Amino acid sequence: GAVVSQHPSRVICKSGTSVKIECRSLDFQATTMFWYRQFPKQSLMLMATSNEGSKATYEQGVEKDKFLINHASLTLSTLTVTSAHPEDSSFYICSARFRSSYEQYFGPGTRLTVT
Amino acid sequence: AQSVTQLDSQVPVFEEAPVELRCNYSSSVSVYLFWYVQYPNQGLQLLLKYLSGSTLVKGINGFEAEFNKSQTSFHLRKPSVHISDTAEYFCAVSLLTEKLVFGKGTKLTVNP
Numbered sequence: 001g002a003v004v005s006q007h008p009s010r011v012i013c014k015s016g017t018s019v020k021i022e023c024r025s026l027d028f029q030a031t032t033m034f035w036y037r038q039f040p041k042q043s044l045m046l047m048a049t050s051n052e053g054s055k056a057t058y059e060q061g062v063e064k065d066k067f068l069i070n071h072a073s074l075t076l077s078t079l080t081v082t083s084a085h086p087e088d089s090s091f092y093i094c095s096a097r098f099r100s101s102y103e104q105y106f107g108p109g110t111r112l113t114v115t
Numbered sequence: 116a117q118s119v120t121q122l123d124s125q126v127p128v129f130e131e132a133p134v135e136l137r138c139n140y141s142s143s144v145s146v147y148l149f150w151y152v153q154y155p156n157q158g159l160q161l162l163l164k165y166l167s168g169s170t171l172v173k174g175i176n177g178f179e180a181e182f183n184k185s186q187t188s189f190h191l192r193k194p195s196v197h198i199s200d201t202a203e204y205f206c207a208v209s210l211l212t213e214k215l216v217f218g219k220g221t222k223l224t225v226n227p
Contacts, residue, residue: 004158034214043205043219044159093158102147102166104215106158 002028004096006107013084013114021079021110023094029074030096034104035067038091050077084114117142117208121218129226130198136191136221138206146208148189149215150180153203162204165189176200201225 003026013019023033032051036044048064050056050071058064066088068080077096081088091111095104122137140146147166151159163174170182180191189206206218 006158041222043217046214049214091156095159102209103161103164106151106160108158109156111156 002096002098002105004030004094004105004107006092006094006110008110009108010111011113013112015085015114016083018080018082019084019112021081021092021094021112023077023079023096023107025075025096025098025105028096028098028105030077031074031099032097033071033077034095034097035069035077035079036093036095038093038109040091044093047079081112084112086114088112089114117146117210117216119206119208119216119218121204121206121221123221124219125222125224127224127226128196131195133194134192134196134200134223136204136206136223138189138191138218140187140189140206140208142187142208144210146210148180148182149207149209150174150178150189150191151205151207151217152176153205153220155202159205162191196223196225198225198227 005024007022035047038044047062048056048058050069056069071077093109095106097104118141120139128134149164150162153159163172165172165182173179178193203220205220207215209215
């Protein structure tokens with residue numbers, strides 16, 4: 001099946017620094033990637049949708065200058081949390097879909113802790 | 116816009132007992148329905164999906180779900196659960212190539 005990886009799995013950073021999370025589709029070309037945020041014991045909240053070679057489309061209420069998304073290739077999307085603050089601490093999950101498919105394949109998630 | 120309601124936030128059951136996790140959706144157009152499972156600190160794994168055709172859908176790990184259009188429901192069932200089924204379960208809807216809309220999740224705890 002289609003495999004999506006995320007790196008790192010866990011990251012701790014200091015307040016005010018930036019952190020980059022990578023999402024890779026390992027065995028297929030992902031024309032669309034999605035980034036979700038999940039708070040403890042809550043559901044997934046879609047942050048943005050990115051299509052390869054295009055700017056990401058952000059959901060209402062998501063700060064695009066704070067959460068920078070780049071989808072430069074068909075196998076890699078990155079989420080950069082800029083000037084991170086403790087309230088940005090969360091579980092970030094990406095998913096990927098290839099052109100003719102309806103199904104999203106999810107990565108294992110990245111636990112971000114901002115101290 | 117679509118929305119999903121998972122009626123139970125937590126469901127405790129004993130091992131080998133049957134379980135039903137309830138999901139209702141709201142949409143003005145036909146949607147596609149999914150159930151995902153999430154184990155602690157992991158991503159989501161697709162259990163099953165309904166796109167069209169038979170309203171009874173069978174998935175992995177012995178789970179099945181029934182689409183009921185008149186009741187706008189897509190309840191997940193398993194006749195006999197195992198300890199390893201302990202996880203968070205999410206119901207989701209989409210318009211196929213559009214974004215997924217998730218319910219708030221149901222935590223299933225299987226006790227020995």
